[in-house]
Amino acid sequence: MTQSVKSSMEQVIYEDLKQAILKRKLRPGTQLLETTISERLQVSRTPIRAALRRLAQEGLIDLVPNRGAFVIQPSQEEIQEAYQMRARLELMGLELGAGQFTEADFQRMEHACQDEVAALERGDMLAYLAANKLFHQLLVSRSGNRFLVGMTDQLLEKTNIYVMLYDLFYDRQYHATTDPIPAGAQQHRAILAALRAGNIDQASKRLEEHVVQSVAELKTTRPGYLGLDELWRDSSNANNALPTS
Template identity: 30%
Template sequence: MERRLLPIKLDSYQPLREVVCETLRNAIVSGVLQPGERLMEIQVAEELGVSRTPVREAIRKLELEGFVVMIPRRGTYVSDLSIKDITEVFEVRTSLDILAAGLAAERITEEELEQMERLLVEIGGYIEQNDMEKIVEADSQFHDILYRASRNERLVGIINNLREQLTRFRSLSMSYPGRLKAMFAEHTRMVESLGQRNVALAQQFAGEHMANAEQVLLKNMLERGSDSSAE
């Protein structure tokens, strides 16, 4: 089989299993490793230039995150999230994001508010440039600050785990016509409510943001499915 995973550079302070996990996660998100594709420990270890132990540990973590599924007597496969899976993740994520936004409205610092406002300006510029990679990166930073402002590390950990399960679908959602401008408006309302320390509004806008993201993602997936079935 053609080599697709590049050997890992051992110049990171992270544990090797974390580097392997991040490498495999990025390969799944970017499409290098396709949904339904089997992951064989020996092959992955050879391509990455590491032993099987960190690969095995990384795969276990990716299973918890929902990126891979381990089927008894058959092996490990890159997961192919169904619409039902995505709906379930959004149901949990929405509740957690509402909680995080409410806590952030009470606990966010002026410095964090300023950081979010600066990111809004950056996101607006990237939208004008249609730079999807930069938009996704800045959007992640925006939400990281929001979650951190909740001052609840356990909540942040749970949210981040669920975020990872939907990472590969973010560009699909954002690329839908009109979604980027709507997302920018939603972010702006969230920052305004946080600045006002308005818990109820922050929770309302967080819930609306998640609901809109889910609706657009599912609509895009269904339309693409219809297009592919008609070919």
């Protein structure tokens, strides 16, 4: 197999597995057996291992020495702890940044809210997560504490992965012309309104409510998962004729 073909197959495997994880086709904790992937796609182990490393770097799978690769499976306790810590940091950021927010900050928050709703309407989870992350980053951006900002960013990355795995995003259909604004987006707007009014206490209260609601919307069980051997069952795959070595 030439280097260009290996690179192409690596990308195919990476994209297929990533989409399967993001769209909840694979159950959290599923072992991603190299032998199964190799047999289903008729490819060598090299591009498979490269794709798995990329997914591990993004936090979507765990590479366990002497055991293999697994779709991440955070416990309910881990999820609760991450959100609790994130809430504490964001609340501290709001307190430290009180009176420092500018109209430009508020406009960026407003645009993030708009982008979030637009992404919901399109069913675009990655755009939704990006808009959500930006809004929360802005909440701590005026804290003046780079460690707080950095730690908040790390926790946002972690909780975004939990949303990918367990949120009801793909189980609901949002239509801007007929449906009310979803609860999460409404809460973001309520936080923004309180900040515009200079009411940090109200903004903090709304933020705490928002975090509680966010955790409540994460459902760690759902029907309809596929086995790894079923993932490519209905697809001949664009590279099914590639050699295995």
